[in-house]
Amino acid sequence: MALIYHLIVFYITLNLAVYLLREKRLRWQASAAVVLVMFLLRLFLIK
């Protein structure tokens, strides 16, 4: 269960990072960066 959780969160985190790098508009890049912070914490189960 934990492995599946980590894999899902890692996949979304990776997609966010790729999106952040490919997106042209600053506003959308900044939004992705904010969400990425939370997913990085989720990835390492930091609470």
Place this chain on the structure above:
Amino acid sequence: MNRAVPRRSTGRGVLLLIAAAAVAVMSGIDFRSLHRGDPLYPPDSLSRHRHLSDYFPRLRHTAGDTDVYIFEGEKPGGHLLILGGTHPNEPAGFIATVVLLENTRVARGKVVIVPQANRSGFTHNDPFEGNPQRFAIPTGAGERWFRYGSRLTNPVHQWPDPALHVNPSGQKLAGAEARNLNRSYPGRRGGGLTEQVAFAVMQLLDQERIDMAVDLHEAAPEYPVINAIVFHSRSAELAAMTLMELQLAGMDFRLEESPLNLRGLSHREWGDHAGIHAFLLESANASHGRLKGRPSQDLILLGKDKNYVKAAELGRLFVSFDERGIPLKARVARHIAAIKSLLVGWEQLHPDLGLTVTGWPDAGAVRADGIGRFLHPPQ
């Protein structure tokens, strides 16, 4: 069509990626600091310092393990357990045990103090509440900082929550209650972390041969069981004697018998399964109520809240509440007074199992001088 991303956007993306990682690291460091324990300073009279895992080894090296402080007198007598921190968002329960711990001297009998029963609950806060992570109590030589935690076990230590939780006593509860220590008694050896902690507490009651146990809590002012002594049915006489003692001292409490149809709570299951005299004390805490305004350290320490003043005017509370609030020192004083009164009644009913404890501050002194006067200065 040229689909290449401009270099400026990629460079900006890399910078934002680095910034996001930096914020995550800083936040992570801050969150992880919540997992560090609050330093406590037991006096030289401490007989033994154990851990809950000594009573149930499966808890060792888990977030459920917590400190157990044991004071034994030279003469045999009764055995008392005082449990604080079952709900870490109820600060008077935790702080009262810290005050007692740092001032306990036992001449007769045994006193066991567990300040942070749900240790995992101290490692996080309830989401969406905006509560402060810590609060400070000034002492004569600096501030003592204590964690303000969550009612429940941290979900990183126990997850997922079931859709419906059936506790070890058969009571059906909402899924999140699987992480509520005070719905988990008598616990399960192979259950989730919270149930294992409850199981360990039951083992402690048995192995230390506890005669009487007190679980310290707080309740929101809109909650009916407030400023109360909740007692197991076998302890009705002792509860009544305690109430009289407190009323003679000018303190108003209400008595609530532990309901037979509400299972999993300490005051029910300790009495039923361990056969001891079980009590739960509630004081009034605005900081974890539903009607509170903006959370802050002041709300925890001073207990003042305009919303609760309004609610009191509208007759929606079960306790008097005005602009003076209900400060933490008054709530801690109530707990100390109630425990001392319990011991007076206990001595009268069980003279062969009396307890002689010195060093505990007078409740009036705590109210007048503040909690910090009775805490060890920070080191």
